[in-house]
Amino acid sequence: MLSKKTKYGIKALSYMAKQPEHEPVQTSEIARSQNISQKFLESILLELRKSGFLGAKKGKGGGYYLIKEPEEIKMTSVIRVLEGPIAMVPCVSLNYYEKCSDCPSEEKCSVHALMIQVRDSTLKILGDNTLADLAVKE
Amino acid sequence: MLSKKTKYGIKALSYMAKQPEHEPVQTSEIARSQNISQKFLESILLELRKSGFLGAKKGKGGGYYLIKEPEEIKMTSVIRVLEGPIAMVPCVSLNYYEKCSDCPSEEKCSVHALMIQVRDSTLKILGDNTLADLAVKE
């Protein structure tokens, strides 16, 4: 299940991608238009800035803005930052791998093989979609 | 993320699928061989029995056994029972649908469209795999 945090983050990024000329957008404006708690959104956008997706400008007329072009932002990278692993099981995660405490052998694990298939198909979808693909919606 | 419950459940089902002639297997045996807490496993197998996947036989030589053929058990149905929704967001779930409290329109939601794609690709994988496919492992 996708957390609200990730969901809100994607929606906010998508909103910003629609702004002409990378103009800064205030947290309050995004919160209002997307029905998100402003304080909660603040912490999410801050995290996205620290991860290199957004730039910020303080003071009047300030706000957050996209640093890169929407076409260059894959959904895999966004989700990995906000949500963490994409895989359904740590033992098949590429970026957050962790060995199972049970399971003597991964090759012989029935769950393992299945979840690799799921991971790959999900990765394909999220890797093919960029922020630009999402932002056409509205 | 897949819960341990689901993971253990699948492993247990997979173990039972390998038994010749649908013979009953004791909870203790599965727990031992798969490194699962026996009491925890008990509750999982109980749930699987109530959902119609397993039958149970009490007394000496008893245990749990598969009711249907492994080829007939799709992984979608197993996961839906143990884990719940397969979709990453309730608003794209087929079996556990729930409207988002934010989001005035689903058609216009950027997350919605993306998650439908993810759901469909996952559903394809999990629908094509049956318990028989998993049980060849080991």
Add this chain to the structure above:
DNA sequence: AGTATAACCTAGTAACCCGATAGGGTAATA
């Protein structure tokens, strides 16, 4: 200079879920 604006930072919290454990009850079999 002064004030409004908006990002930034630090905490904290209520609610919830997960994995596991404990302890016993009940039904079927040898």
Add this chain to the structure above:
DNA sequence: TATTACCCTATCGGGTTACTAGGTTATACT
């Protein structure tokens, strides 16, 4: 009749989630 193994309830620590409160710092406008 004793044993085996399923069945049920209850609880509990630990962790995460979603969200709130309140203050600080940087920028812009007058």
